[in-house]
Amino acid sequence: MSIKDRIEDARFMYQNGRKDAALLSILVAIAATSRKRYPRELIGRDGDAFTKFLKEELLVVSGGSAKNFYFKVPGSDIRKYPDSMMPLENIFYEVVRCNLVHEEVIPTNVQFISDGNPGWSIEITDDKLELSDSWIGGLDKVVEYAPENTEEFPHVAELPPEVLGWVLFKQRRKSRCQYLAHRYMRVKKLHPKS
16 A cells, blocks of 8 residues: 555545544655655654654644644553643654554543644644644645655645645645745755755
């Protein structure tokens, strides 16, 4: 199964109300994409490759809003996170992905909700972290637009840089020139003839 197959499955599942299954498929696609960017020779542990990749791509997930997210996750490992503040990329790997893979459910202290807003939102209560399900769309976009996946998503490779900036960041594209330049260099390194 290819990364593109995982994304197409995720979209189908999401449209049919199976958000947990869609999210798991996207997280598997992120893990595979992270290994394209960071093979085992560069980063040994899967979790480290996943979180490093996702941290680099949080601007895409958030539509250009922010790149560093830390949230209080009730019940998180106090040895690793003494103040219970976890980086978002670690939440997606340690709390969401690992629980979906090993326990087949998202833990009750993290929930994805439909809030009806077009953007993403986060709600923190004493015992729960709630993320709007629009985060799922942002994670999907990270995989589809990753330079490592242009062979599976050739329409991305064909986009002119100014259109790509609009697709990824909309009105924030001008403030994300550094990310777009870095992405352009990564594409050139991966595909020198393009």
